Amino acid sequence: MKKExxxxxxxVEEAVKNGAAQLGTDENGVVYEVIEEPKRGFLGMGSTPATVKVMYVFKPLEAARSFAQTLIKDLCLDAEVVIHDDGSGEALMEITGADAGTLIGHHGDTLDAFQYLVNLAANKKETDERKYTRISVDIENYREKREQTLRALADRMAQKVKKNGRSVTLEPMNAYERRIIHAQVQGIAGVSTNSVGAEGNRRVVIYLEGTEKPTEENAAKFDPQQSRGGERKDRRNNRRSGRGGKKSSERTSAPRDEEKPVYKRPADKPRPQPRKIEKAKDLDAYFAKLKEFSSNNPQ
Known part of the structure; x- marks a missing residue:
């Protein structure tokens, strides 16, 4: 990330000095490119100034801070950015403020996306000498609280597996949260863990040691949603086949009714003309016409 x-x-020297001042640094912190050299001209006529492009390349933590502050400002959030750096190539960015919780999201999904973008901004290489810096983003101590929740979940589900003797499949988690589950269950005797599923929907399965290990090939067996759906489908098919077989046997055993003859008009008998009733002005006249018509056309 850079500004220019x-x-x-x-x-040229004056241009570099002025450019560095406008970028908020000194001459030693910028690089520059001379676009056009100055020309004196003759007797002050035809002279041209020096044109210099001055660039300031952000350091990783400066780039991360600038990106985070710009994003928070664009979202109109009341929050501040604080970075803790121990010089080991890893740093912690803390977001504090009244609106900081907005950047957490469901189970930290928004926070993970925000951390990904911060690391992209910090480690965008402008020169080959730039080293990678890993930045962890935390908001209102969410990471620690989430870790405690996951460890408690792992303990509770491991005890459930040992009690019932059946594996338990947890909800989809990112790689960081899955590592917490794996590490916590490793200290519990009698149970083990493995991850199954595609990335983005990858789950941790806690199972009894000595039983079948969950793998990609048998993942459906350990997926509670697929298992319940398959069982329901099998039960429906069995019920339908049972009812269908019973009806089929009843149909085959019961005698069929004889076909009734269909009346056909003889060819020499003319087709009767449709009945016509002349229009009547009122209801009484209509019934009178109907009575007259019936007497003239006996059945």
Whole structure:
């Protein structure tokens, strides 16, 4: 990540100095490129100033801070950015403020995405000499609270597996949270863990040691949703086949009714003309016409 500015002054040195001041640093913290050398001209006529592009390349933590502050400002959030660096190539960014919780999301999904973008901004290489810096982002101590919740969940589910003798499949988690589950269950005798599923929907399965290990091939067996769905489908099919077989046997054993003859009009008998009733002005006249019609056309 870098900032750059183009400056025009009488000399290159002056342009570099002015450009560095506008970028908020000194001359030693910038790099520059001379676009056009200054020309004196003749008797002050035809002279041209020096055109210099001055660039400031952010250090990883500066780039991360600038990105986070810009994002928070664009989202109109009341929050501040604090970075703790121990010089080991890893740093912690803390977001504090009244609106900081907005950046956590469901189970930390928004926080994980925010941390990913912060690391992209911090480690965008502008020069080959730049080293990778890992930055962890935490908001209102969410990481520690989430870790405690996951460890308690691992203990509770491990005891459930030991009691019932059946494996338990947890909800989808990211790699960081799955590592917490694996590490916690390792200290519990009699149970073990393995991850199954595609990335983005990867789950931890806690199972009894000595039983079948969950793998990608048999993952459906350990997926509670697929298992319940399959059992329900099998039960429905069995019920349908049972009812269908019973009805089929009843149909085959019961005699069929004889076919009734269909009346056909003889060819020499003319088709009867449709009945016509003349329009009547009122209801009484209508019934009178109907009575007259019936007497003239006996059945």
């Amino acid at each position: 500015i183009t400056v025009q002054t009488k000399t």
